[in-house]
Amino acid sequence: MPIAAAYRDIRRLVFGVLALVGLAFAVQGVSAAAPAATAPEASAPAAAQADAAPAKGEPAVGADAAGNTDGGYEHLGPEWIKGQPTAFEDSPLKSMTFQDQYTDDGQFALGMNDYILAPVIVFISAFVFFLLLVVVVRYRRREGREPSRTTHNTLIEVIWTIVPVLILIVIAVPSITLLARQYKTAPADAITIKATGYQWYWGYTYSDNGGFEVISNMLPPEEAEARGLPGHLAVDNRMVVPAGVPLRIQTIGADVIHSFAVPSLWFKMDAVPGRLNERVLTIQEPGIYYGQCSELCGARHGYMPIAIEAVPMDKWRQWVASKGGSFGDEAEVTEAADIQAPASATEGAPAAGDGPTAADDGNAPSVPLDATEPA
Structure with missing residues (x-):
């Protein structure tokens, strides 16, 4: 031959x-473009906030996207969500790679x-x-061809x-x-935040700001969508941090091994009971960044999302003050610091395997939360 x-x-x-590969892409594109179920329309406050989008670099002003107000602090709206996966119909190539970093x-x-x-x-x-x-x-x-029998070359x-x-x-x-x-060591002036994994929610302790803790539970999907937020990712209380500032993120597990992972920030660190892991994180610009627990931790492992809200330093200080926190020399961390006890330490709290828990406010101990009730 x-x-x-x-x-x-x-x-x-x-x-x-x-040709077969092209045909496969064409079929996938047609299926992705098929009409899906219509999502509920955003509520009037959320729609008004989206219409009045702020200039880049400044937080949104309007209704609190997390569903509560913290002493006049205005949370970022859904237009500030960044680093989400790209849909195939928007960009077939980008949908197959990493999220924006x-x-x-x-x-x-x-x-x-x-x-x-x-x-x-x-x-x-x-x-x-x-x-x-x-x-x-x-x-x-x-063809009857005889291939070469070369054994050494x-x-x-x-x-x-x-x-x-x-x-x-x-x-x-x-x-x-x-x-x-x-794994570079965090600078001495980095802001320390401890992320504690519970079954099945997160607690964020601001060790440098008086030691207060914020409990974060997933919002019911229908409530999240009504606010213009992604279902199964939106939470009642976000982890609020300053943008452009080194953060010393520490993780620990209160019961079993969890994993604190936010893909768009290239951050993933296990939360192990009895062991404090630490890594530095610097978020370049304000926005809302979502992640998930990435270590199989029990029945509701898929229902403990992570929501980080990065804002300018002055807005972050305002949020800390609204939570009763302090700064620098003002902090008086004692054994009686205002830190929430984990659900397992609260009398009458559900044992591991029961539903998640949430706090009534920033200072009260955790109480049981019915998964069917809005947070």
Whole structure:
């Protein structure tokens, strides 16, 4: 069989594979564009707030998106949600990659994936696929060709040893750099926030600001959608932090192992009972960032989302003051600091395996919460 005929067959096979891939994408696009059930319309306050979108860099002014008011502090509205997954109908290519990143480490990692890992993977896969096609077409049984029986070839062995080593070195340099960046020690002036994982909700303790704790439970999906917020991600009390400032995030589990993970901030750290893990986090710009517990922790593992609200420093100080917190020398942290006890330590509280708990306000102990009742 002439070589030209062999390559003609290869081209036909490649075109056939590409046609099948294109057809698969077309079918997926048609199914994604099919009309879905209409979501409930946003409530009047939420719609009015969306119409009056603030300028970039300033928090929203209007109704409290979290459903409560904290001493006059205005929470960010749904137009400030950032880093969410992209729908296929909006961008087929972007829907298959990572979320937008809003930290320096996240942008470094995303660049490493897009400009180093992905090209290397595509090149190696395409090269091996091409070699397989050549072998399949040229040495078909009906052609009667006898393949080479070469068992030792010094040049080939040197090439297939050196090339993979070089590829691994190219990958190793940014990988080790990323690891070092992720576990850099927090600066002395970083703001300390402890995230405690409970079954099945989160508690955020502001150790540098008087030690108060905020309990965060998932909102019922219908209530979240009525406020213009994503279902199964919106919470009654967000973790409010300042943007552009180093944060010392500490995690611990109150009962079992949980995991504090926010994809758009390139942050994931386990919350282990009896062990305090720590990592620095600096959010580049104001916004609302969502995550989930990423460690299987029981029956309601999928119902303990994470919502971080990053705001300018002056707005964050206003929020801390509304919670009764203090700053710097004003803080008087004692053994009797105003910290909420975990649900398991409250008399009459549900045991592990019962429904989640929520606080009536920022200072009261946790009480049982019926999952069917709005938070």
